[in-house]
Structures are given as C-alpha cells and as structure tokens.
Amino acid sequence: MELAAGLRDGDRDSLEEIYRRWSSLVHTVALRQLGAHHEAEDVTQLVFISAWRSRHTLTPTEHALPAWLIGITRHRIADRLGERAREAHKVASVAARDLGPAGADVVAPADDSGAVVDRLVLAQTIEDLGDPRRTILRLAFHEDLTHEQIVSRTGLPLGTVKSHLRRGLTQLRRTLEEVRHEFA
Known part of the structure; x- marks a missing residue:
C-alpha cells in the first residue's frame, strides 16, 4: 500500500x-x-x-x-x-491493390491499363530502392513474411525493419500518386 x-x-x-x-x-x-x-x-x-x-x-x-x-x-x-490487425490489413490491401496476388509480374486485363501502369511503376520503384529497403519490401510482399520473419532472415532489428517498410510504402505511395497525377 x-x-x-x-x-x-x-x-x-x-x-x-x-x-x-x-x-x-x-x-x-x-x-x-x-x-x-x-x-x-x-x-x-x-x-x-x-x-x-x-x-x-x-x-x-x-x-x-x-x-x-x-x-x-x-x-x-x-x-x-x-x-x-490494422498493419496486416494495410499491407494486405496495398499488396492486393498495387502488387497483385503474385507480385509485380501479374498482367492485368487489357481494359485495366491503369493497374498495369501502377504495377510497372511499383516494380521499377522497388528496383530503384537501395538495400536493405528493397529486400525488406520484397520479403514482406513477394514472400509474405511477417516482421519477425524478416528480422530472422535479415538479422536487422525489428524497429529498423518496420521503419524501412513504413518509409518504403510511403515512397511507393508517393510515386504512384505522382504518376497518377501526371496521367490524370
């Protein structure tokens, strides 16, 4: 007491x-x-x-x-x-919307040219990212790994992995918005 x-x-x-x-x-x-x-x-x-x-x-x-x-x-x-839950939902919606179920290699139907452009822009933007951010994004989206699994795979601290994911997603979103704005 x-x-x-x-x-x-x-x-x-x-x-x-x-x-x-x-x-x-x-x-x-x-x-x-x-x-x-x-x-x-x-x-x-x-x-x-x-x-x-x-x-x-x-x-x-x-x-x-x-x-x-x-x-x-x-x-x-x-x-x-x-x-x-919010993080998983955000990642899932970004992956489904922007990368497609199998990643940037997915070819959209012919009438969905905006999605094709988005996928190409995302693939190029990810390719242009430096490591370890590029690797972390690929592990998260292409291999569908959790933060903990990425930490185990890369040996980076959890906070670093989360920061790279957050900043990478922000950069991808910004690039997509710029491209969409130019073609709108």
Whole structure:
C-alpha cells in the first residue's frame, strides 16, 4: 500500500520499486498474449509509462497495485493486437491493390491499363530502392513474411525493419500518386 501511495504521489523511487517487483509479471502476461519477446518488452515499457502518467487514478489499497497494472497491461496488449490487425490489413490491401496476388509480374486485363501502369511503376520503384529497403519490401510482399520473419532472415532489428517498410510504402505511395497525377 505504501508503494501505491508513493506512486500516486509522484515518487519516482516508488515507480522504480514497482517496476522491479512487477515488470516480470507484466512481461509474462504480455508474452503469453502476443507470443513475441520484443512486443512483450515494448508492452511492458508502455505499461509502466502509462502507470506513471495515470498514477492519479490509482486508489492505494493493499492489493490494488498489481490488479491495476494488469488492467493497464491488458489495455496495452489490446492496443498492440489492434495495431497488428490494422498493419496486416494495410499491407494486405496495398499488396492486393498495387502488387497483385503474385507480385509485380501479374498482367492485368487489357481494359485495366491503369493497374498495369501502377504495377510497372511499383516494380521499377522497388528496383530503384537501395538495400536493405528493397529486400525488406520484397520479403514482406513477394514472400509474405511477417516482421519477425524478416528480422530472422535479415538479422536487422525489428524497429529498423518496420521503419524501412513504413518509409518504403510511403515512397511507393508517393510515386504512384505522382504518376497518377501526371496521367490524370
């Protein structure tokens, strides 16, 4: 109860002790739900940041602190699962719309010349990208690998893989918009 009161009152030493005592519990819950250590680590960090920021909502009772932390953990896990779903949907829609089911080699029907131009532009833009971005995009779209699989294949950190994917998609989208604008 003392630690909870200290946290609520803004004592950083209390936060440090709370982290020391309950971070492994938070990490274990996150790992079981998410199945990936790096995501569980991210969630653990976010839980304690959230705990600090929302410490005024904690009612310091004997057993409130661990339950409160687990509640925050469940919310952060739900947020991460939502991010995964949105990311997967975004990647799937970009791949289906811009690259076709088998990649840039797909030939569209003759009446869909815009799609053919889009595929050719995308194929050329991907080819012009430097490595490792080109390789990461190909692994994501042509081989349909997850972020974790790309990390295993390339040996790059997860954050680097995500950044290259995000920046690569942004560059592809920008190039497509420019080409569509020129031919509109």
